[in-house]
Each structure stands twice: as structure tokens, then as C-alpha cells.
Amino acid sequence: LRPYIADAEVRVQKMLGDGKRALIECAQGPMLDIDFGTYPYVTSSNTLGGMAATGTGLGPNAIGFVLGIVKAYTTRVGEGPFPTELFDNVGKHLAEVGHEKGTVTGRDRRCGWFDAVLVRQTCTTSGVKGIALTKLDVLDGLDELKICTGYRLDGEVLDYLPTAAESQARVEPVYETLDGWKASTAGARSWADLPAAAIKYVRRIEELIDCPVALLSTSPERDDTILVTDPFAD
The missing domain is CATH 3.90.170.10 (Adenylosuccinate Synthetase, subunit A, domain 3)
Structure with missing residues (x-):
């Protein structure tokens, strides 16, 4: 697996800097979000659209x-x-x-x-x-x-x-x-x-x-x- 392990935020930031596009998929449904979901019937993380930024190391303004x-x-x-x-x-x-x-x-x-x-x-x-x-x-x-x-x-x-x-x-x-x-x-x-x-x-x-x-x-x-x-x- 070593060839496939890297700093994702560095890779993605370079892609965007080169004018390329990135498709980021968040896991699970938003109503399972630990903060805004149907607590306690939720997962252990955030699953809202904002996770696309925090989960990849991008700033919020990078999300289109x-x-x-x-x-x-x-x-x-x-x-x-x-x-x-x-x-x-x-x-x-x-x-x-x-x-x-x-x-x-x-x-x-x-x-x-x-x-x-x-x-x-x-x-x-x-x-x-x-x-x-x-x-x-x-x-x-x-x-x-x-x-x-x-x-x-x-x-x-x-x-x-x-x-x-x-x-x-x-x-x-x-x-x-x-x-x-x-x-x-x-x-x-x-x-x-x-x-x-x-x-x-x-x-x-x-x-x-x-x-x-x-x-x-x-x-x-x-x-x-x-x-x-x-x-x-x-």
C-alpha cells in the first residue's frame, strides 16, 4: 500500500493550483452527523457538506x-x-x-x-x-x-x-x-x-x-x- 499513501491535502491543493478539479464525496447521510443529526442515533463524525473542506485540508472557500x-x-x-x-x-x-x-x-x-x-x-x-x-x-x-x-x-x-x-x-x-x-x-x-x-x-x-x-x-x-x-x- 505504500505507493498509494500520501498527504492528501498536499495532493489536492496542488491539483487545484494546477487548474484541475476534484470531486470529493462525503461518507454517510447528513442526518447521521454527530452535531446536527438525529442524536443519539448518529455516527461518530461530521457528515455535512462542510466536511469536504475539513476532511481534505482545504479551506471552505475552495469548495465549489x-x-x-x-x-x-x-x-x-x-x-x-x-x-x-x-x-x-x-x-x-x-x-x-x-x-x-x-x-x-x-x-x-x-x-x-x-x-x-x-x-x-x-x-x-x-x-x-x-x-x-x-x-x-x-x-x-x-x-x-x-x-x-x-x-x-x-x-x-x-x-x-x-x-x-x-x-x-x-x-x-x-x-x-x-x-x-x-x-x-x-x-x-x-x-x-x-x-x-x-x-x-x-x-x-x-x-x-x-x-x-x-x-x-x-x-x-x-x-x-x-x-x-x-x-x-x-
Whole structure:
């Protein structure tokens, strides 16, 4: 391994100094962040977008486009609050069609409706400029789709996830319902290939999270992607 061990910050800084670009991927999801995640059901480190700078030795001003990777529905591995979790046939559909198992542990992922509150909150804390919305095709065939737009807690409707674990465990999702679609989105590579209801779903997500969709993925294949905004464009 010796030939592959080096001072990463020196390498990356030299790359940027030479006019090259670097793609930095942060590990795990932002809601597992030890400071801003669903404590105590978190990991032992920071997982927000800012970790791209501190984890590589770069200054914050060196980070350009922050791309958030988000599924067209919500998943979680292990314990912890999950307001939109589904225990019905729709939940089974998402798990089976989406092949939702943890990549390291192999554990079944918990599945639920898209949580716009959590995604919007994460876009803010991570400085996300655009999202890559993945697995749109998993939603094919569902009669209706729901998006969480808020949480009901003690008679109030919140537009954020409360900090206290006790409160997080008690929130109830407030849903907006949209029509599903029967046509397949699998393999779509342009907006013209998508059913009108699918486009409406994506556009509504953009409005609710206050962040544009930069990439839209419609299958496990690399090329089955609709590029809206190039993260590497100047």
C-alpha cells in the first residue's frame, strides 16, 4: 500500500493550483452527523457538506458546487426517528424494487415517503446548491405519492425537525398527496421521456426543498441520467 499513501491535502491543493478539479464525496447521510443529526442515533463524525473542506485540508472557500444525493423516497438503516416510515405494501414495494439493503451490513433499510422537511433542512446545513434525485423509477406503478411538508407536534405544525430526541420520536408527518404514474420512467434520459405526473412530482420536490434538481437518475445504469445542471460547469 505504500505507493498509494500520501498527504492528501498536499495532493489536492496542488491539483487545484494546477487548474484541475476534484470531486470529493462525503461518507454517510447528513442526518447521521454527530452535531446536527438525529442524536443519539448518529455516527461518530461530521457528515455535512462542510466536511469536504475539513476532511481534505482545504479551506471552505475552495469548495465549489455542493451536490446533495437524494432518493425519490426516504430510507434509513438502523434505529432512530423516521417520521415518514411505511409499514404497508407501499413500503414493501420501495424496499423490494429499490433493493434496499445496507451496503456494509446487508441489513434491510427502512423505507418511507419523501421527507421534504429533512431534505430542505439538510440542504441548508450542507450548503447544497443542487440535488441528484435518484431512483425515480422505483416509484413507477404507484397510484399516489405523498411528500412530507411538515410535522405535527403538540398541536403545532413545524417546518423543521426538532432537536430533542424525545420530540423527534413523537412528530407526525403532514402530507401532500400527488398522483402517481403507470408509465415506466426506467431508462429515461430527457424530460420528454417522463410521464407528466413524474415531472410534476420532481418539480414539486424542488419547490418544497427550495433547491433545484441538478441530476435525475432513472435506473442503476450510469447513462440513464437527465443532466439539468453540470456541477463541473464554470
